Amino acid sequence: MSKRLSAAVAVAALIAAGLSSPAQAATSEPAYNAINLDSAWSQGIKGQGMTIALIDQGLNLQHEYFRDQVIDGICVYQARSNLRCPNGSRLQTGIAAASQRIENGALVDDESHGNMVAGIVAGNPNNFAPGGVAPFAKILMANTDMQPSSVVTALNYIYDNRETHNIVAVSMSFGILGLTSRADLLNCNTNPVYSEVRQALKKLRDAGVIPFAAAGNGYYLNSAESWAPTCLDEAVSVGSTNTLGSVASYNTMSSKVELLAPDYPISAGTIGYGTSSGTSAAAPIAAASFTLMRQQFPQLSAETVLAAMKSAGKKIDDIIRKDIPMVDVAATQALLTRLQGNTAETPAQTETQKVTVGTFNGFIAIYTRGHEGSRLTAKVAGRWLKVDSIxxxxxxxxxxxxxNTGAGFLVNVEVYIDGVLLKSSTTTTK
Structure with a gap:
């Protein structure tokens, strides 16, 4: 079964579409100020030549916010679904496939979620709305029923078209629950229901296309562990902050949450505009911010840019989780500028500089030599650990x-020194 994350656009703020002038930008957006977005915009970094893919409900192709922004789309529904794509089939590709669902000749107004997330990514600035975080980027919208097999089809379509459209990120603001055992509840990475989703996400990530997923809106700790795609190692889980800069009260928080972003920008509804909400709004902010950094620093790898976003972000404390990084465009630019100044993407490793990963007695052991005083962050079996000063x-x-991961498990390990990936390995614990 599937469950969409609640992230409605506030209808009270709706303004009739078609009345604004796209040439003129709206007044300053507090959510964008919170991530220091102007640091990129003031340099003309607005997503030119980049594409961001979204998996959601589709969008209103006639909305002024998306004029000339949608470059491609795919619609896919399973046979057991009563829903159909715009052309009446269960599988459609091309721009028309990106459309919000239509019934009796009209858009289904309460399915406006896709408009919200797409507008946050790459909406056209106008008098009433600020535009997306990457307003000059293009959109590939995947419109699905969120069943695992449909999501896999969408992800594979995105992968197949990644070079044609220069797709650099995927934003996903939905949840799939597919439990078959207690073990699946506690570790979704082993859940066979999600195995093909994991493979499709990994294929994208290995190709440098980073998938971002909303953490979820529930007053729970660690329930995100059972909801895909946010629970999977291959997706970057994104939580949200409120107007006070604190973790929003409804966040489903877990150790899997890797980034935070604001959840309240103005974006599109089916018609007009309104204030966004939910972790659904945070994921596209993170995905679009990442896209801007990829545009500005094309010679650095996707994983290096992502690591810099996490390392440079302002650290926010939750009730239990501490030091969760919030997207900060200016700070990320500064860190990537320093990294770009290196003769190579990663610092040269000498005989006295070394990072080694080993295993014994059910433990993953990370050894470093010659990095004293640097900051170590490591992702071990999907969970992060850090040492502020080695x-x-x-x-x-x-x-x-x-x-401690236990013995007999295949474990993925990534080790970063000062935000730069120096070691990535997969090992079986002993």
Missing amino acids: ASAPGKSYSLVKR
């Missing part, structure tokens, strides 16, 4: 960081 073990010439 220090050698007592009486040793190396540092040691351990995480």
